[in-house]
Amino acid sequence: MAVLLENIQFASNENLRLLHWQASAKSLQSLEASGRRIPVAGVGGRWHSHPEMEFTIFQRGSGTRYVGDHVGTFGELDCVLLGGDLPHCWMEAERTDGYVLQFQLPAEHPLYRLGGAEELQRLFYSARRGIHYRFSIARRALVLLEAMATRSSLARAGLLLELLALLHDAPRSQTTLLSRGQIRVGVNEATRPCLEAVVQWMLEHFTKPIELEEAIKRSAMSRATFYRQFLKQTGKTFHTFLTDARLVHAHQLLTQSQRGIAEIAYASGFGSLTRFNAAFREKFAKSPREVRKCVDSALAGPRGSGA
Structure with missing residues (x-):
């Protein structure tokens, strides 16, 4: 990209x-x-x-x-x-x-x-x-x-x-x-403005439904070229990039707010709670519930023995 x-x-x-x-x-x-x-x-x-x-x-x-x-x-x-x-x-x-x-x-x-x-x-x-x-x-x-x-x-x-x-x-x-690979960008002045706009659109709207076809249309590229360039420049497929952005956003909400897990899943762009739970565990090696429990325990702190 x-x-x-x-x-x-x-x-x-x-x-x-x-x-x-x-x-x-x-x-x-x-x-x-x-x-x-x-x-x-x-x-x-x-x-x-x-x-x-x-x-x-x-x-x-x-x-x-x-x-x-x-x-x-x-x-x-x-x-x-x-x-x-x-x-x-x-x-x-x-x-x-x-x-x-x-x-x-x-x-x-x-x-x-x-x-x-x-x-x-x-x-x-x-x-x-x-x-x-x-x-x-x-x-x-x-x-x-x-x-x-x-x-x-x-x-x-x-x-x-x-x-x-x-x-x-x-x-x-x-x-x-941070990055798993060394991604060095080559700039094509003919396509750069449209492609940069696609990435920015994804980053600003990932909490809403985003379709691959819409991204390809915005890029003004063929499907094969879009797949190839996106992977080359971001190190990820379109769907992986989108899912990771949503998961990190959800993790932030879990640790910095008291919103319910289902509410967070939908607010982060996931249309299915089951899919959200599975993807979250795969990325963070913990379920959303386990992460929330760790945060709650940390906020509670050590229990005193009383006066």
Whole structure:
């Protein structure tokens, strides 16, 4: 599936861009080394990619994260390192605040002549699948980004190296590779606008009935070409992509609300409770009822012995 290609513009003589947002990632500010704050229209809520690498951290809020063929939820202090050309999207469920650091270090960059260059290249290779970092790493990374917001260009370069060292040195127990495969997007300018619109339509309407025939019609492609391109660019079939989006949404409702299981199933786009239960167990290795029970137990906490 083709994606929106974001055109990232760095300031003169810069190879990084630091963005900050409050309330919604659709409205960002570019934090320039000069101290200026320049409004930027965010495309994070759309299925998109760009050649530059990106480190995103959500300070507050929650929603659904799409990275390559991965679909999952995000919450407070959630951070991900993305390799270049890896398609991604963040669908906010509530108000969010955060930072985005976008940077480019081409093969000829002098950085690779420094000690530790091989370690850096290994980090970037893993980032082509997207790397998620746990809370302890996110908290330290946030301090670096907040410092970068007020520093000069030279100081920012040093802080970028410090951030990359932090991410590289993170224990394996604190990291997770998100996408099962390395999905690198090739852009066909003739078909990209229509195909990007299909993906966005799915992400915005998966709680409602969505038919394959309608998606094919919207793409203006033949059935065979649609099947092939969708699998190539998302790593999933149309039906798997749609089902995963619905299941992650349902899991979020189960853990963050008290709505009944049947109500959640239908509100997430499933027309059959039996099918919902089976698909949910297959993806999460637990039934919806078991997940709800775990949440209720956690909220109740340990029982005291009384006075």
